Amino acid sequence: GEDVEQSLFLSVREGDSSVINCTYTDSSSTYLYWYKQEPGAGLQLLTYIFSNMDMKQDQRLTVLLNKKDKHLSLRIADTQTGDSAIYFCAEWTYGNNRLAFGKGNQVVVIP
């Protein structure tokens, strides 16, 4: 079944790196996503990783996937004030008609 867990809150100083973690339970997940939600806005796709990959880097974003532990992380390098948002991880598997989302992790960047 689908069950995605995330921690709730992270504060980080501007310029530091921030790491957001997520665990999932569906071992057949094929794609894992990170979405960003700024205040009052919808969800914006940040990046995704295919389950046969261990790492994906996209500019300041690095996604790490530990399939054995079903653990997904998002590292944001050189965190900026514009990175303050709620970050959701989500998993998608073949045959499912929906994404299963975690509860989100609020990141607050302190200038």
Add this chain to the structure above:
Amino acid sequence: GAGVSQSPSNKVTEKGKDVELRCDPISGHTALYWYRQSLGQGLEFLIYFQGNSAPDKSGLPSDRFSAERTGGSVSTLTIQRTQQEDSAVYLCASSLNSGRPPDTQYFGPGTRLTVL
């Protein structure tokens, strides 16, 4: 190009009234999803439309909730006899669903529903 749009952006209603929420998906996207985001909660799947197939309604929380998708494009989510626990942000998403993964979903800004 134009993204997913939703209207209204905010809706305040009285308990017991019916409400309609609208979603305009990205042109050419055959799949359309409705989610509900309650305060401090993740996204709860409500319903999924794919082309002309019967919708997947497995996430609708009660029979007070229904949705239509006319002409394979615009969708309306209707909540009858609203209750205070229906207060949430209702998010719509669409995807190309070309049959080749990943089938990335693109979200609208949401409709914030407040039931007094």
